Amino acid sequence: MKKHIYIYSPSSAVRDKAAFKRGVKRLQGLGHEVEVDEAALAKYQRFAGDDETRLAAVHRAAASGADVALISRGGYGLTRILPAINYKAVAKAVHNGTKFVGVSDFTAFQMALLAKTGAVTWAGPAVGEDFGSKTGPDDIMEACFDDMISGQGEGTGWTLPKPAAQFAINSIVGGAQSAPARSTFNINNAVLWGGNLAVLASLIGTPYLPAIKGGILFVEDVGEHPYRVERILTHLLHAGVLAQQKAIVFGQFSNYKLVPGYDRGFSLSSVVARLQSQVKARVLTGLPFGHVATKVLLPVGAKTTLAVEGRNAFLLWGHQH
Amino acid sequence: MKKHIYIYSPSSAVRDKAAFKRGVKRLQGLGHEVEVDEAALAKYQRFAGDDETRLAAVHRAAASGADVALISRGGYGLTRILPAINYKAVAKAVHNGTKFVGVSDFTAFQMALLAKTGAVTWAGPAVGEDFGSKTGPDDIMEACFDDMISGQGEGTGWTLPKPAAQFAINSIVGGAQSAPARSTFNINNAVLWGGNLAVLASLIGTPYLPAIKGGILFVEDVGEHPYRVERILTHLLHAGVLAQQKAIVFGQFSNYKLVPGYDRGFSLSSVVARLQSQVKARVLTGLPFGHVATKVLLPVGAKTTLAVEGRNAFLLWGHQH
Known part of the structure; x- marks a missing residue:
């Protein structure tokens, strides 16, 4: 299904131009009409252009009328421009059918848009790292991307880590209560939200973190030692965010030592395991999302059902047009 | 002046026992009575004992009646136990003359205590890294420590970076307004607060960050790339914390690439420079405090005057008994 894909750079400068070009070609090869923003390869310091340039790129993406607005890459830069984004214009674009897709630093944009307007965006790939991967795009990522653009995808599923491993994890924490039994349960009609853990936590106490109650929070991160992950989770805990959630789903935490x-x-x-001992929410792991090749696409802000049957977990959001 | 110094471990496990022992000997050599907490060398995972152990150590330090309660080292661990600390007991110990001194992760304790009780603690050295330094303790640090324990110290001073460098910095930021002229100014009777930037920011939106208005905020960090420092500062900015301050003083940011x-x-x-363009507060740099040998001691929570005369900056807090 041929779609109009608008590629722009709201965060860091594109370093690997070869990967960027491969990504654009791959998307074209899939039959899409690819439009590259005029500042997609701009550079200012470590950013893809100065703040005004990147802000204008975001607004051009919103005005593009594209089916998909896809970031070139993540990195850092969106938190700088959050106060100046025209969220109404972006929400209007979403309402008119543009799906904003991205990962990592893009979480800041997604959270702010959700907080300001409730508009749904997609956690998913970037052009360079994903479509432009040297070894070729990941099959599952591409299938999920296709599901999203066709509007046919109604959810995603994954296999939870072995119960034995889960048990071993719990036994590490002396005195902590056991995690709620896995077995079978459903959490219905909950808002799915989240993204990069460090970026999300950097919005606590600001107008850019949505106040989601009864939600399903998913998180991922890269290059953060578990003690830093814990410090961030503790931040969310002490800020009262986690007590409001019905489920916390860990994606991939990669590239730490x-x-x-x-x-x-x-x-x-x-x-x-410690987190599970501190919250009533169901805590699940293994979601294929993060700074890894195999990533599913997730509608951030959409009403979702989390269904668990033994080791099978599903996030079901129905049609998202 | 012989003092009773109580050494305890509220955060990470002591890794370098030789440094710890050197630090204890150094303090004894200075004539002090050094009491080492029973769990000072405890280990649980990466912590100096499990949460209950470290919590008990904090409370033993508060009950010790010592003149100074000094941490063995920083690291990570205090945010985990913030909800369980008996702040009234600690504040009572402060009232009765115990000076709590520490750095890095200790910032969490200092902020929480300040938020809950208003009690003043000291940003300063740790036993291992500072008094136990292989090359010997830093002279300035020891002189400041002596000032603190004698109650004779009334402030500290440092030399601001060259105006030329400051000008060059400003010129980098296109369109940003110039920093307020340095020259000469005083900020009187403002609460001095701060510490490790990442730890402090991890308390935003929780009950453990004090709501300081018209304050002098000092910050330092280690191993954080400037883009991460900026992200944290932006967090403080968007959370409204920086707009409430009269001055923001940068200590040392070390060990990043x-x-x-x-x-x-x-x-x-x-x-x-970007920060200065975003806030009305005076932004100063060069404070000798952080993860560096030469560190001054600072009374966190104390009413302080910041006086600047050309390139000379002073923080004056009068007698702190």
């Missing part, structure tokens, strides 16, 4: 002989059992697993 | 050919002029200096 434990310190052997020092961490001594402190790990992402123990962080997750 | 720029990315040549990518950052292209984005640097800590440009971050500072």
